[in-house]
Amino acid sequence: MRSSTGPPGCGKGTQSPVIKDEYCLCHLATGDMLRAAVAAGTPLGMEAKKAMESGALVSDEIVVGLINEAMDRPECSRGFILDGFPRTLPQAEKLDEMLEQRHKKIDAVLNFDVPDSLLVERITGRLIHPSSGRSYHERFAPPKVPGKDDITGEPLVRRKDDNAETLKARLAAFHSQTAPLIEFYKQRVAIIDAAKPQEEVAKQIRNAMA
Numbered sequence: 001m002r003s004s005t006g007p008p009g010c011g012k013g014t015q016s017p018v019i020k021d022e023y024c025l026c027h028l029a030t031g032d033m034l035r036a037a038v039a040a041g042t043p044l045g046m047e048a049k050k051a052m053e054s055g056a057l058v059s060d061e062i063v064v065g066l067i068n069e070a071m072d073r074p075e076c077s078r079g080f081i082l083d084g085f086p087r088t089l090p091q092a093e094k095l096d097e098m099l100e101q102r103h104k105k106i107d108a109v110l111n112f113d114v115p116d117s118l119l120v121e122r123i124t125g126r127l128i129h130p131s132s133g134r135s136y137h138e139r140f141a142p143p144k145v146p147g148k149d150d151i152t153g154e155p156l157v158r159r160k161d162d163n164a165e166t167l168k169a170r171l172a173a174f175h176s177q178t179a180p181l182i183e184f185y186k187q188r189v190a191i192i193d194a195a196k197p198q199e200e201v202a203k204q205i206r207n208a209m210a
């Protein structure tokens, strides 16, 4: 089991599919799960929506419940990569419990390090393909046809929380609630210099996983 953590726009969602494919792991991203629940209008989605749009964290109870359920999917039996979870100390403690119950353990924690100053451009230039979660960037990773997903040709959209104002709140939540987890995981954490171009970041991840 691997966990990738880091601030909004650091590259968790971009790199997780690379790890997933190379190591045959399941990709569990709490942000993607929550956005799917919001789009489907489920009661859980309605509860999460307000926090997500303001850039605050959703309750520990909701995200722990989502991960607890997802871990038991048959396709996750070989192991999984957690993208954006845990994000608070109570989530990390709960994760330890959930793994222990399943006789699993964390093999690596990847901390994507990027200065805040680079994140505004990454976030405000991001485009996503909603149903697959694939992300692009207007400047750094443009789609082959502007505004269209490379694989399906479907339209790309901007996330509602991808604006400079909400990013400030997301960064504040990251620094106050998530960054302290680096200390919690200090024995297992690998620091990835995620300010580098995507291919170089992927190389560092392969080295950290070797």
Ligand code: AP5
Pocket: 006, 007, 008, 009, 010, 011, 012, 013, 014, 015, 030, 031, 032, 034, 051, 052, 053, 055, 056, 057, 058, 059, 060, 063, 083, 084, 085, 086, 087, 088, 091, 122, 123, 125, 126, 127, 135, 136, 137, 138, 140, 141, 170, 194, 195, 196, 197, 198, 199, 201
């Ligand atoms: P979530 O979806 O996890 O958002 P986030 O943490 O803000 O992270 P992002 O998805 O914005 O960034 P990313 O690191 O995936 O960046 P990406 O690879 O796309 O969570 C959304 C919300 O849900 C939270 O705010 C919260 O409300 C809630 N939530 C989720 N999990 C929760 C939890 N555990 N507890 C409580 N609440 C939770 O890259 C960004 C852009 O940069 C892309 O355009 C990409 O193409 C580009 N890019 C990527 N890498 C590079 C590179 N190396 N060089 C140049 N450009 C790059």
Ligand code: ZN
Pocket: 012, 013, 014, 031, 084
């Ligand atoms: Zn993401």
